[in-house]
Amino acid sequence: MNIKLITTTYHDDQKNTYEDTKDFSTDQGVEMKVVNLYPEMEYQTFDGFGGAITEAAGYTFSLMSEEKQKRILEAYFGPTGNRYNLVRTHIDSSDFSLGQYAALEDPEDREFKTFTLERDEKYIIPFLTQAKQTAVQPLSVMLSPWSPPAFMKTNGQRTFGGSLKPEYREFWADYICHYIKQYRDKEFNIDMLTIQNEPNATQTWDSCLYTAEQEKEFLRDYLYPALVKNNLEDIEVSIWDHNKERMFERACTIIDAETDKMVAGVAFHWYTGEHFDAIRLVREKFPDKKLIFTEGCVEYSRFSEAGQLENAQMYAYDIIGNINAGMNAFIDWNILLNKEGGPNHVGNFCDAPIMCDTDNDIVQEKLSYTYIGHFSRYIEPGAKRIASTKYTDKMNVVALKNPNGSICVVMLNRSTEEVPVALRLAGQVTEFVVPAGAIVTGLI
Template identity: 85%
Template sequence: MNIKLVTTTYQEDNKNTFESSKAFSVDRGVEMKVVNIYPEMEYQTFDGFGGAITEAAGYTFSLMSEEKQKRILDAYFGSNGNRYNLIRTHIDSCDFSVGQYAALEDPEDTGFNSFSLERDEKYIIPLLKEAQQMAGKTLSVMLSPWSPPAFMKTNGQRTEGGSLKPEYRQFWAEYICHYIKQYRNKGFAVDMITIQNEPNATQTWDSCLYSSEQEKEFLRDYLYPSLMANGLEDLEVCIWDHNKERMFERACEIIDKDTDKMVQGIAFHWYTGEHFDAIKLVREKFPDKKLIFTEGCVEYSRFSEAGQLANAQMYAYDIIGNINAGMNSFIDWNILLNKEGSRTM
């Protein structure tokens, strides 16, 4: 049995890649320059790697030549590339959309007669289809909301935080279920959701605040019953979906004897440091829950001078640390962008 080694170096931003192959050998008690493998030792199951297909990513993809589109798809989803098997995308608009939108804007339309995925059909769904075709299999899709429609929120807008009005909790739960079913009807295996992207952050873009008690109540009293009523009992629900350092507290505050069956995972981001200890604490206290990295990037605004090698090293360090702490899967942020990011502000 051989292991393929690919070594990439950067010197003055010039990339050089070297490939070699090494054969596994019988253990002869060597103590220097060895990698020992112990297959009998098992930890968490690792479900795979993936990336986010946002509207901005789909828009950028639509402007590329057919040749470049194929190269991008092959690099991420092809048999010779990263072979991504996971996708995260957004319910309605997010901060990486080309404009704000919602699939439904009528407060009286509880029957979803005016519900439309017209915006998703323009850039997101075409890229999802191309990705699945390149992968040659059905990809696992996670949906995450950045904000309910403006009429459902206390501040009357998608941006600047605000929270979900209590009288719209049931409507919003049904809205999420309808979105999932529409995506499934289009041939996408939506098998995971998060309740809210970054529920602890007031942003100048699409955002919505949930305290731990609000998130718990929405899940227990509205979202979970709606999922059951809509035949979506197979869907995996992840809580938190925010930075690592408070994921343990949020998990402890939401998961109890009543909600334990309703929560399949804790999602987390990487913008405020490594915090591998937080991941490990959640793994130890909730060993049956999936720990899913759902968003992160080496932010250009903070690390513009670092260079490609330093950025790659930061990524590798965090991924390895997350896995060692108990992570089950890693979903990177936007799979591609233009230089401006095609970002709503």
């Protein structure tokens, strides 16, 4: 038995990724510097990795040459790239749109005669189409609304929060279903839906507030009946879609004997800290629900001074902690942006794993792209998390068993010292070093 090690280091703004192979030998009783893997102890199934194709991403993509577009597609969806199998996009506009818009603006049009995906067809759908054609496995798509049309809201605008007017709850549920059906008619595999992006945040961009009770009522009395009426019961609905620190309370309030069948999962973001124990609590309380990371990015407003290594480590640390706590899938935010971190119609600029200089047709793969790939290239959809133990807090470890029986272990060393490892598995052991500030993926 042997292990293939893929290591990425980063020094003086230079990335170095290299491979090595180590043989296992019989365990002679090693006790020090041990990392244990126990494939017989299985936990949740992992569905895959992905990112968001926003209007901003689609617009940026459209400005690149055909050669660079192909490179981007291969980098994310191709067999030698990060092998994404999940995509999230927005219902109507989000902050990462070129401006505000809705597919229907006429309050009197209850038959969707004026409904149009014209905006989506400019930039989102062409990018999504090419992603689907490039992907090495079927592409699952999640839809998430940032706001209902302005006329449906208490504040009469898409921005600054506001709530859904009670008299529009049924219409909004039908609107969401119509959106799904329009995408499915274009042969996209829309199989996931969140009820509202960040329902607890009043933003300067597209936003809408729901209390837990309001979200529960909307799902139970309007959205789920609309899905059934439209033969969309197969859509997996996730609640919350916001930061981790309140996901347990939200799940406890919404999920009961009546709504249990309506809720497929709980979606969460990372912007208020790691809160891995919050994920673990939801996993323990609701073991049959999918726990899906649906958004995270490096915000320039908060992390403008951080370098590429810190940003990449933020991704890897969160992915490892989330999976160990029970996460089923990871969907990054914008899969690419322009060199300014946009476009964004309210100036909420952010980093992305791939950035594009559209003026000079330059594609820049950030270190975060490589770090995500240390997971997504080797963890197959359908993998099972397995048990592991480690000897030091200088390193973070997660291990999964792929459907073909291979084992993938990812080790992150955020310290300034190398970490030696004696990896033990099934009576066998092999020894190697995780360099300072490095990430290592091992394949057995």
